[in-house]
Each structure stands twice: as structure tokens, then as C-alpha cells.
Amino acid sequence: MRVREKVIYEYSHPGRxxxxxxxxxxxxxALSDLPATLRRTRAPELPEVGELETVRHFTRLSQLNFSIDTHFYPLGSCTMKYNPRACNQYAMLPELLARHPLAPESHGQGFLACMYELQEMLKAVSGMEGVALSPMAGAHGEFAGxxxxxxYHRARGDLARNEIIVPEAAHGTNPATATMCGCVVREIPVDAQGDVVLQALKAAVGPNTAGIMLTNPSTLGVFERHIVEVARIVHEAGGLLYYDGANLNAILGKVRPGDMGFDVIHMNLxxxxxxxxxGGGPGAGAVGVGARLLPxxxxxxxxxxxxxxxxxxxxxLPQSIGRLSAFMGNAGxxxxxxxxxxxxxxxxxxxVGEYATLNANYLLKRLQAAGFDAAYPQRRASxxxxxxxxxxxxxxxVTAMDFAKRLLDYGFHAPTTYFPLLVPECLLIEPxxxxSKDVLDAFVTAMSQIQKEAEQEPGRVTSAPxxxxxxxxxxxxxxxxxxxxxxxxAQP
Amino acid sequence: MAFIPHTEADVAQMLAAIGVKRIEDLFDEIPAQLRVKSLAGVPEELNEMEIGRLMSERARSDGVALSFLGAGAYEHHIPAAVWAITTRGEFYSSYTPYQAEASQGTLQLIYEFQTMIARLTGMEVSNASMYDGASAMAEAALMAVRANRKSKSARILVPTTVHPHYRRVAVVAASNQGLKFEELPYGAAEGSTPAAALAKYEGEDVTALVIQQPNFFGRLEDVDALTDWAHARGSLVIAVVNPTSLAVLKPPGEWGARGADIAVGEGQPLGVPLSSGGPYFGFMTTRMQHVRQMPGRLVGRTLDAAGHEGFTLTLQAREQHIRRARATSNICTNQGLLVTAATIYLSLMGPQGMARTAASAHARARELVAALMRVPGVRLAFAGAYFHEAVLQLDRPVAPVLKALAARGILGGLDLSAYYPELGAALLVCATETKSAADIERYRATLQDAMQAVRAA
Amino acid sequence: MSNVPADLKYTKSHEWVRTLKDGTLEIGITDHAQHALGDLVFVEVPEAGRTVKSGEPCAVVESVKAASDVYAPVAGSVTEGNARLAAEPETLNSEPYGSGWLMRLKPAPGALAKAELMPAADYQKMLDAEGG
Incomplete structure (x- = not known):
């Protein structure tokens, strides 16, 4: 099947x-008062198309996408769960959309009440003492954290602390963020079971340690079992613990980052x-902090x-790190x-945490039974x-990429491939x-079918989709x- | 509850397949003392009917005022088709187009967006968007330091006529990486950046000069002279522009003899509702020679295995998931949904609709200023042309006047006293094509009353 | 098997060094390295006149899946960057030891002797140990 939708400029006709x-x-x-030297002399080249053409074009483009509303989307680390329609409808009430960001508080008590209560609920589920909502994405929250x-270290006159420790399995954003904040990154290894190597951590911490960035459960899909010990080592060395909330769905309602000893977290809303x-944003990366970082x-x-x-x-908040966005972040x-x-x-x-974990463990067991290899077979899935x-x-x-592409033909979005980098030919699967169980069962059937194809007519898989x-x-x-x-x- | 479809029978079968008795057993690797004790801070659930009622009540209590606020977020007509299509599930609930074959809709749309934004700004290449206008300006400053290899100072000149929030965001975002932002004063009479403000930097190493057009006061800067000054001294030029205004104002690509090097701005005016400040999107464009220094995602057109055209993310090696600590930025998202809205908006507007919107906003702003100047005690702060915003000075404090207006359902503009105390009782007002002659007259009449009330008090 | 010419010197980070007749050093990345990176889409070479320290990142090679820094194997001043690679990065894939060279460098006095370079046999051993 090949559907080509023209680029919208190809529909353009002068005067339409x-x-x-x-x-x-x-x-x-109306423009006579604007100096000629500051005026535009040629109209911008935007498409000249009718309303129906526009509606049809973008509707057709939408139909070329996979999405949660149309397909199972087990993209590891991304938590592609159902986005309830009610959340969209009631966030788009006309009064909420019309409200200007600089409108006075008197004209926003309803909106502000929602924001305040959101802060309170996020504190409750994360176990933190304070929450700020303005970061506009996970990476933005990391930056804030x-x-x-x-x-914090500067305010204490502890100026030498500029090293951030990051396990080698971390998301690429962690080291990128540390660099953006002017820190030096020290990577530490994880062991064969996916836990941080404590000896390496002990060797890495010292008077230069600003903190450690951890995702728990880690990007390897397992819970860091030494978390209490990790927190103790880092705190005793004078560093703080940063929780990357990418995998918070795994433990929501079961375990809270604040109780694990984290000082600051971001949550990918x-x-x-x-x-x-x-299609890649907008996100929201609210940050939560413990008592030490409240100011x-x-x-x-x-x-x-x-x-x-x-x-x-x-x-x-005179000690605030300041403003991260022009207004209030991604309020909607x-x-x-x-x-x-x-x-x-x-x-x-x-x-949420319970059934996310149930689905993952069930799918893992079924895939193992179908002959697929778990990267960490001794461990529970998160x-x-x-x-x-x-x-x-x-x-x-036949590679992980080939399986991923062939899954598209079976009507499933591919899992995350080639991340984490530590595991060769990996598929990171998050249901x-x-x-429902029916969908998970159908996914296992498709994977088994592709395995059969890989054995009998590999070309079918390696040339997919x-x-x-x-x-x-x-x-x-x-x-x-x-x-x-x-x-x-232009010809492509 | 929680949108979980499992029946009891499902759960029983799944647990049996895993080989555990209870869901709780799946958490047996987590130290017991870490288990949540209480979630008391989260209220009991509401069903959809109940949350709908709660949200409707709260929204009604906030109401919709007649607003003359601008200052970086602008009320424009948004065609019904824009959000009807943008919220289609295939756009709304898809993710970053890493699997290109299953994401051609999003990818082609971004390619069209890149084209439209490049044309609007008169630049060669656009990325797939940034968080918002303020963060786009901060990222542009970081990019300029990478792109201007001859400059070693990491020194960025920023006129005080640039949005005060943008200036703050830039300092927060970039100062940890050694960038130094230095502010240029504005001319008290004209409210724009005079050439004299640059004289003290003659012969010094300046990495880049930021120019906002129209500036925060709504005034037009002499962009040609400022751009040429910077280029003659080896500095790059970062343009911060309002996309609506570009339908009638000279695009950054044509500023001065060579054009700006990077152009950024807030995309909200292009079909994005005000929504208390977000989500919006920032746009960023540059010249081809700097494309590898540009942060954020890029979509390119290429061929597939059968020789047919298709779209894919490109230059990803610059990004954090590959480059890690040496990435150009830690950003992994763009503001995809807002880009979707903006691309549909720009298609419906086209060159004519954009020109009419810009001209109409400008005309309404002039009518507004003319009307308000008839109120005793009101004067225009700066001489010279403005786009769709202007600074007024009152002969009495602004805050109580605004409060009296708000009590009568009018948001009269932004009190500048906290941002520019030297301007005294100053008020930034804005009008766009959404304001009718009757709206403007209502503001004038109400302001007249409010001014008297404040004097009386 | 990777191609490891016997007449060149190598670094642990997969650069090669050739001494030209006038004492200038020609530097590139090995066949093993270009193969690991895959099809190169962009190469950034240093400008002539730049002084580099040993181990300093001085060039960038970028494929669709990776971007890597190339480190100066020897301290010195760059006499020439290979301009051809800007337009034809694929040259580095096809001729890593020939017209795909990255830069030429005049070594600082005594720098060559101090540099940690290994002969082809040792580099080959290192690759074998890595499974390459």
C-alpha cells in the first residue's frame, strides 16, 4: 500500500x-504610518488553499500515523497509556482557553485552584515537600532539578561540588542536562543483574560530588534494589539524589521517591x-523537592x-533558581x-502501578514461553x-530493528529499539x-509469527514494513x- | 477505574501465567519499608460527569473578560478547523516520530511547518519547534556561542526592550554554561534601542546581539542599522520576532545587508489559545551554514527503499539520546501538537489572511491608542511607529485603575511599574483584529470613569 | 577483518598517523572505526593554524547513528584540514587511509616521541581482543 499525500504547497493556487x-x-x-524601510516588500510564500482542501489534507496526514487511539503502542520508557478524552474536553473549556497568562488573580481563582490542588496531589504521590509545575518537559524538569x-551547594558555600554521577544505563538526557548545568559527568557501571555497582559508587563520591541522577525502576526495566544504600552513600558524601521520573508509572501508588531518599525529582506528566x-510534545515536567531544596x-x-x-x-522565594518559561509553563x-x-x-x-506491573510481567512471561530471551531473566519486570x-x-x-519494522505490518507500534545501549539488539517493551489481556495476547501471537517468518523467509522480515x-x-x-x-x- | 480494562478472570489467568498468587507479589524486590503508607493527599475519585461539572463551575467563575493584554501572548481568531483536526487522536495521541514509516503524517506536517516558518522569517531552515519563545531565545544564545567560533567571549548583548521574562529565562538557562548577558538601555523618548547604546562595545568581542522586533513596548527597532553594526564587528544577530507581524514587517532574513543569523519567536499567535500561558511553542530558524549548531528536531525529505519520497527525522546524531553529555541541548521534545495547530492555521490564513490579520491588528491598536488618548490624564509614552501594542503613561497610579477596570470586566493591559520603574505609571496595551470599535469605545468610557474614581479615592 | 596497514601508527581511540616526507603528520581514523560508525554524513575538520594538545578533540565524524570526536594523537599545529570531506564525507568510508585523511599536523618539538602510538601489529591485537 502506498499513499502519497502531496505537500500542501502543491495544492496552492494564487488567489485561493x-x-x-x-x-x-x-x-x-492602515499601514501608512509604518516606515517603508521596516516593511516587508514581498508576501511570505505560504500556501494558498481553500478550507476544505486544508481540512482534507491534514485529516489525510493524520491517517498516516500510528497513535494510541488507533494502535497498541508499547514504546518502552514512554508510557503510552490511554489519554482520556475527558481530560482534553474539560481542559479546553472556552473560559480556560481565553484566559490570558497575565490576567489578574481575581480572574483566575478557578484555574489557580486546579494548579494548587495538582501541586498537592503530586506531593502526595511522590512523597516530596514541594512541587513546582512550570518545567515544560522531562528534560526541562531535569534542568530545573x-x-x-x-x-543548594552554592548557597552553602560548597563551591567545589560540580560532579554529577550517572549510571551508564541512564537516559541520554541525564548527562546532557548535567553538562547544561555546568557540571561534569561521572558514569558508573551497573552489574549483570541491573543494579548499580556499589563499590564503584563509593569510589566515585567525594567532596566534588554534587549529586547522582537515577531512574528507578531503571532504564533496564528493573527496580534498583540497593536504593536505600545508594541514598546513604551519596548523602554521607554530601551529595543529593535526583530522581528521573521517566519510570514513575511502575511504582505509582506503591512506592514514593521521597521515601526512597530522593531530594529532587521530575515527573513526566x-x-x-x-x-x-x-506527536512529540507538549510535555510537562513538574519538579518535586525535599525540605532542603524548597527555597x-x-x-x-x-x-x-x-x-x-x-x-x-x-x-x-528570593533564592529561587528563577523563571524557566515566559509564563506558567504548559498550563493546558x-x-x-x-x-x-x-x-x-x-x-x-x-x-496504576499494580496493573502496569501486572501487564508487563504477564507479557514478559508469555514472550519467554514463546521462546524469546529476557535480558534480565532472574528479575521481576517493573x-x-x-x-x-x-x-x-x-x-x-534478523535484527531488533527488523522485528520492530515487521510489527508495524501486524498493526502494532514497535517497542523502543536500541535503548538502553547496554543491551545488544534490544526491544524495550512497556504495555x-x-x-487489555486480549491485546497483549495478540502481540505475543504477532511476535511468534514474526519469529517463524525470520526462520522460514527472513527476507520478509528484513525488508519490512x-x-x-x-x-x-x-x-x-x-x-x-x-x-x-x-x-x-525540488525533487527528492 | 483508572481506565484499566481487566476483569477478575483476566487477572487470575495472568497471575497464573506469571506464577504468583497476588499482584502484590510482583513487588517483592522492593524493600518492604519503602511501601507507601498513605496517599491521604489525593482525594477520592470523581467520575466523568462529576469532573465535568467541577471544571465547568471553575471555568465559569473565571469568566471571559474583555482583554487588552498582550506582552508576549496575543488573542487572535482561531479557525474552528484548527483544533478540530489537531485533536484528532492520530495527532493527539501519537509520539515522537522515531518509527518513521508509522509516523509519516506527523513528519510531513513538521516538514510543511519548517517550510512555512522559514518563509515567514525569510530564513533558510527551521527546526521542529522549541518549548516557547523565551526558551527559544535562550537556546539561540547558546547556539550563537557554538556558531560564532571567532568570538571567545560568550558575551550576548540584550536590549532592555526585549521582553523582561525572556531576559530572565535566558540568564537561568544559560548562565551555568558561562554565557554573559549584558543589557543595552533604550532611548527614553523613542522606546527603542539607539545606535549610541552600542558605542561602548566598539572594538570589543561580542558574540551576538539580540534584537526584538517589534520590541516589548510594541515599538519598531531600527533593525537594519543594528544588524549591520553587529555584522561589521563579527557578532551574530539573534532576531526575536512576532510571527503575525512578519506578514507586514521586514523578515529577519532581510535585516541589514546580510540578514539575521538566527531568528526565534513565540509561535502562540499562530492558532494557539492563550490558555493561561501554555502550551505554546517557540520557533527557531537559521541559515544552512549553522544547521548543525541548531538544537531541537529536524525533519528531512528523502527516499524509501522503493525510491518513493518520504519524511524522516534527520541530523539526530546532534541530539541527547546519541550524543549524551556532548549534545547540542538536552531537549528531546518539540511542541508537536502546537506545531500541528500552527501549520493548519498558516494554511488557512495563507499570505493574504496573514497580511490582513497583521494590518487589522495594527489598525485596531492605533484606534485604541487614539481613543484612550482622549481620556484626560493619558499620554503616549514613546514617539514613533508601533505594531499592535503601545505604552501609555497615566497621571495617577496604574494598579488601582486596572483593578477598577477589572471589576467591570475589562483587563486594561499590563502594569509596567515592576518591570520598568523609571517609566512611572506606565501601562502596556494591545489590540488585535478580535477587538471591535464597540470594544474599544467600551474600554475608553470605562477608563474615563476608572481614572476619575482613582482620583476621587 | 579490518584493514590495518603496516606502515602506519595507531592510537587506542582508533586514529592512525602517517609521517610524511617533510615531517608533517597525516591523521585519520581507521578502517575499523569507519566501519563501526557506519555511513558518514558529516565530517568537521580543524582549521589550519589551530594548535592542539595531545588527546584534545579536534574533529567530529558523524553518521546517522553516532557522532564521535576525533582526538589529536600528537600535540602540534594543524597545517591543513581535509576540505574534501565537507562535501564528500563518504570518502572517509571508502578510503579511510587515503583521500579520507582528516588533517595534517606539524608536531610540536618532541611531541611525536611522547605520543602514545602503537605499531600495526599491536593495534591489530587490540582489535582482536575486542572481538573486532
Missing amino acids: GASDQWPHDPGQA VAMIRA HKTFSTPHG FMPIPIVGKDGERYRWLAESD VLLRAYIYMRLLGREGMRR HEFIVTLRRQARELN TETE HTMPVRRLDDVRAARQLDLTWKPT
Whole structure:
């Protein structure tokens, strides 16, 4: 099947347009006061298309996508759970959409109440003392967290602490963030069972240690069993513990980062609290802190005086690391997370971690029974797990990437491939709690079927996908012959 | 509850397959003392009907005021089709297009977005978006340090006419990496950056100069002269622009003799609702020669195994998931959903709709200023052309006047006293195509009353 | 099996060094390294005149799946970066020891003697130990 949808510029005709959407023409005189030297002389080359053409074009483009609403999407580390429609509908009430970010508090008590209660609920599920909502993505939350760690040490005059310890299995964002905050990264190994090597940690900490960044359960899909010991070692060395909340869904309602000894965390609301991924954003990366970091939280934060909600600003938090966004971060995303948390309530929170873990362990056992190799067969799965296709790659010359591409033909989005880097030919599989047993069973059937194909007609798998709008794409060509904007005569 | 579809029979079968008795057994690797004791801070669940009612009540209590606020977030007409399509599940609930074959819709849309933003700014290449306008400016400063290899100072000049929040965000985001931001004063009479402000940097190593057009006061900067000054001294130019204004104002790619080197801005005016400040998106464009220094995602067109065209993420080796500690930035997302809305918006507007929107906003702002100047005690702070915002000075304190207006359902603008105390009782007002003549007259009449009330008090 | 020419010197980080007649050093990355990186899409070489320390990152090679720094094996000043690689990065894949060289360097006095370089046989042994 090959569906080509033209680039919208190819539909363009001079003089055509969705004119019902345009304001009335105020006439050329309206611009007469603008100096000619500052005016645009040629109109920007935007497409000139009618409204129906536009609606049809973008609807067709949407149909070329896989999404949670249309396909099982077991993308490890991304928590692709159902995004309840109610969260979107009630976050898009007209009054909420129309509210200007600089509107006075008197015209925003309803909105501010939602934000305040969201902060409180996130504190409760994370075990932290304070929450700030403004970071706009997980990586942005990481930045805020490490910046707070630095500010904390500086405020104590402890200026030598500029090293961040990161296990080698960490997300690439962790070292990138540490560098952005002006820190030096020290990587430490993990053992064959996926736990941090404590000896290496002990050797790494010292008077230069600013902190450690950990994901728990780790990116290897297993719970760090030495977490209490890790916290003790880092704290005794004078460092702080940063929790990367990428995998919070695994333990939601069961274990709290604050109780594990973490001083600062970020929570990916677009993962654990089901705000939409939107084709790659917007996210929201709220940060939570323990008592030591409360004074350093990024502004703005919502406070409550009696029955009135108000913004806390620099005057309330003079040691704040400051402002991370022009206004309040991704407020509309925060509203969606708020609605989701209210829908789930206390009992629902508990069930998330339980059923996410149940689904992952069930799927792992079924895949093992079907002959696939777990990367950590001695361990419980968390909310996700790793299958390694090293054997298939060696014996059949069919790689993890080939399996991933062939899964698309079977109507499943591929799991995360080639991450974490530590495990060769890996598939990182995260089913989430919102998938039914039927879907998991169908996924196992598809994997078994692909295994059979790999043995009997490997070419079918290594040349997959066959049913998508395009075949495998030439990434090398894309990078060598950069074609990043449409041009009237450009041929790809 | 919790959108979990399992029946009791399902759970029993699944536990049997795993070989444990209870779900609780799956947590047996976690030290027992770490188990949650209480989630008392989370209330009992609501069903959809109940949350709908709660949200509707809260939204109603906030109401919709007649707003003349701008200052970086602008009210524009948003065609119904924009969000009807953007919230289709295939856009709303998909993820980063790492599996290109199953994400051609998102990828092609981003390619179209990159094209439109590049054309609008008059630059060669656009990325797939940043968090917001403020963070885009901060990232542009970091990028300029990478791109301007001749400069060793990591020194960025930023006029005080740049949005005060943007200036704060840049310091927070970049100062840990050794960047130094130095502020340039504005001319008191004209509210823009005079060439004289640059004189003291003559002969010094300056990595980049930021220019916001229109500036925070709504005024137009002399972008050609500022750009040429910077280029003549080996500095790069970072343009911060309002995308609506670009339909009528000279695009950054044409500033001065050579054009700006990086152009960024807040994308919110392009079909994104105000929504208390987000989610919005920042855009970033540059010249091809700097493309590898640009942070964020890029989509390129290429061929598939059968020789047909298709779209894929490209230049990913710059990104954090490969480059780790040496990445150009730690950013892994773009603001995909907002980019979707903006691309649909720009398609519906086209060059004519954008030009009319810009001209109409400008015309309404002039009508607003003319009307408010008729109120005794109100004067225009700066001489010279402005786009769709202007600074007014009152002969009495702004805060009580704004409060009196708000009590009558009008948000009269932004009180600048906290940001620019030297301006005294100053108020930044904005009008766009959404304001009618009747709206403007209502503001004028109410302001007249409010001014009298404040004097009387 | 990787190609490891006997007349060159090697580093642990997979650079090779050739001494030209005038004493200038020609530097590139090994066949093993280019193979591990895959199809190169971008190469950034240092400008002539730049002074580098031994072990300093001085070039970047980028494929679709990885971006790696190339470290100066010997301290000195760069006399030439291979301009051809900007337009034709694939040259480095096809001729890693020939026209795919990265830079030429005039070693600082005594730097060559101090540099930790190994002969081809040792480099081959290292690759064998790594399973390459």
C-alpha cells in the first residue's frame, strides 16, 4: 500500500484561500504610518488553499500515523497509556482557553485552584515537600532539578561540588542536562543483574560530588534494589539524589521517591499522568523537592492565603533558581493532568502501578514461553522489560530493528529499539495498565509469527514494513542531502 | 477505574501465567519499608460527569473578560478547523516520530511547518519547534556561542526592550554554561534601542546581539542599522520576532545587508489559545551554514527503499539520546501538537489572511491608542511607529485603575511599574483584529470613569 | 577483518598517523572505526593554524547513528584540514587511509616521541581482543 499525500504547497493556487477565516481588509492606508524601510516588500510564500482542501489534507496526514487511539503502542520508557478524552474536553473549556497568562488573580481563582490542588496531589504521590509545575518537559524538569542542586551547594558555600554521577544505563538526557548545568559527568557501571555497582559508587563520591541522577525502576526495566544504600552513600558524601521520573508509572501508588531518599525529582506528566504526547510534545515536567531544596524551586508556583490562591514570585522565594518559561509553563497540559488525577483518585493511583506491573510481567512471561530471551531473566519486570534478539541476529541475521519494522505490518507500534545501549539488539517493551489481556495476547501471537517468518523467509522480515505508506527510509541520504524545506522545483 | 480494562478472570489467568498468587507479589524486590503508607493527599475519585461539572463551575467563575493584554501572548481568531483536526487522536495521541514509516503524517506536517516558518522569517531552515519563545531565545544564545567560533567571549548583548521574562529565562538557562548577558538601555523618548547604546562595545568581542522586533513596548527597532553594526564587528544577530507581524514587517532574513543569523519567536499567535500561558511553542530558524549548531528536531525529505519520497527525522546524531553529555541541548521534545495547530492555521490564513490579520491588528491598536488618548490624564509614552501594542503613561497610579477596570470586566493591559520603574505609571496595551470599535469605545468610557474614581479615592 | 596497514601508527581511540616526507603528520581514523560508525554524513575538520594538545578533540565524524570526536594523537599545529570531506564525507568510508585523511599536523618539538602510538601489529591485537 502506498499513499502519497502531496505537500500542501502543491495544492496552492494564487488567489485561493480560506477567506471566511480572514478579518476584513483594513486597506493599505492602515499601514501608512509604518516606515517603508521596516516593511516587508514581498508576501511570505505560504500556501494558498481553500478550507476544505486544508481540512482534507491534514485529516489525510493524520491517517498516516500510528497513535494510541488507533494502535497498541508499547514504546518502552514512554508510557503510552490511554489519554482520556475527558481530560482534553474539560481542559479546553472556552473560559480556560481565553484566559490570558497575565490576567489578574481575581480572574483566575478557578484555574489557580486546579494548579494548587495538582501541586498537592503530586506531593502526595511522590512523597516530596514541594512541587513546582512550570518545567515544560522531562528534560526541562531535569534542568530545573540539577540547577536546584547546584544552587543548594552554592548557597552553602560548597563551591567545589560540580560532579554529577550517572549510571551508564541512564537516559541520554541525564548527562546532557548535567553538562547544561555546568557540571561534569561521572558514569558508573551497573552489574549483570541491573543494579548499580556499589563499590564503584563509593569510589566515585567525594567532596566534588554534587549529586547522582537515577531512574528507578531503571532504564533496564528493573527496580534498583540497593536504593536505600545508594541514598546513604551519596548523602554521607554530601551529595543529593535526583530522581528521573521517566519510570514513575511502575511504582505509582506503591512506592514514593521521597521515601526512597530522593531530594529532587521530575515527573513526566505526559507519561504517568496521561497527558497527550501530541506527536512529540507538549510535555510537562513538574519538579518535586525535599525540605532542603524548597527555597530554590523555580517560579511561578501557586500559593494559598486563606481561601485565596495567588502566584508566588521572586519576592516569596528570593533564592529561587528563577523563571524557566515566559509564563506558567504548559498550563493546558497541567489542567489535563489535574483532571486525570481527579478521575483516578486515591484508589486509582494505587491501581496504576499494580496493573502496569501486572501487564508487563504477564507479557514478559508469555514472550519467554514463546521462546524469546529476557535480558534480565532472574528479575521481576517493573512496568517494562527488555527482550534481547541477539540470538536471532546471530543465527538468522534478523535484527531488533527488523522485528520492530515487521510489527508495524501486524498493526502494532514497535517497542523502543536500541535503548538502553547496554543491551545488544534490544526491544524495550512497556504495555501500560490501560491495555487489555486480549491485546497483549495478540502481540505475543504477532511476535511468534514474526519469529517463524525470520526462520522460514527472513527476507520478509528484513525488508519490512510492507504495508505502511512508505518503505524503510534512506536516513543516510536524508542527512547527506539535506532537504528541510519544500521548494517549487525540488525533487527528492 | 483508572481506565484499566481487566476483569477478575483476566487477572487470575495472568497471575497464573506469571506464577504468583497476588499482584502484590510482583513487588517483592522492593524493600518492604519503602511501601507507601498513605496517599491521604489525593482525594477520592470523581467520575466523568462529576469532573465535568467541577471544571465547568471553575471555568465559569473565571469568566471571559474583555482583554487588552498582550506582552508576549496575543488573542487572535482561531479557525474552528484548527483544533478540530489537531485533536484528532492520530495527532493527539501519537509520539515522537522515531518509527518513521508509522509516523509519516506527523513528519510531513513538521516538514510543511519548517517550510512555512522559514518563509515567514525569510530564513533558510527551521527546526521542529522549541518549548516557547523565551526558551527559544535562550537556546539561540547558546547556539550563537557554538556558531560564532571567532568570538571567545560568550558575551550576548540584550536590549532592555526585549521582553523582561525572556531576559530572565535566558540568564537561568544559560548562565551555568558561562554565557554573559549584558543589557543595552533604550532611548527614553523613542522606546527603542539607539545606535549610541552600542558605542561602548566598539572594538570589543561580542558574540551576538539580540534584537526584538517589534520590541516589548510594541515599538519598531531600527533593525537594519543594528544588524549591520553587529555584522561589521563579527557578532551574530539573534532576531526575536512576532510571527503575525512578519506578514507586514521586514523578515529577519532581510535585516541589514546580510540578514539575521538566527531568528526565534513565540509561535502562540499562530492558532494557539492563550490558555493561561501554555502550551505554546517557540520557533527557531537559521541559515544552512549553522544547521548543525541548531538544537531541537529536524525533519528531512528523502527516499524509501522503493525510491518513493518520504519524511524522516534527520541530523539526530546532534541530539541527547546519541550524543549524551556532548549534545547540542538536552531537549528531546518539540511542541508537536502546537506545531500541528500552527501549520493548519498558516494554511488557512495563507499570505493574504496573514497580511490582513497583521494590518487589522495594527489598525485596531492605533484606534485604541487614539481613543484612550482622549481620556484626560493619558499620554503616549514613546514617539514613533508601533505594531499592535503601545505604552501609555497615566497621571495617577496604574494598579488601582486596572483593578477598577477589572471589576467591570475589562483587563486594561499590563502594569509596567515592576518591570520598568523609571517609566512611572506606565501601562502596556494591545489590540488585535478580535477587538471591535464597540470594544474599544467600551474600554475608553470605562477608563474615563476608572481614572476619575482613582482620583476621587 | 579490518584493514590495518603496516606502515602506519595507531592510537587506542582508533586514529592512525602517517609521517610524511617533510615531517608533517597525516591523521585519520581507521578502517575499523569507519566501519563501526557506519555511513558518514558529516565530517568537521580543524582549521589550519589551530594548535592542539595531545588527546584534545579536534574533529567530529558523524553518521546517522553516532557522532564521535576525533582526538589529536600528537600535540602540534594543524597545517591543513581535509576540505574534501565537507562535501564528500563518504570518502572517509571508502578510503579511510587515503583521500579520507582528516588533517595534517606539524608536531610540536618532541611531541611525536611522547605520543602514545602503537605499531600495526599491536593495534591489530587490540582489535582482536575486542572481538573486532
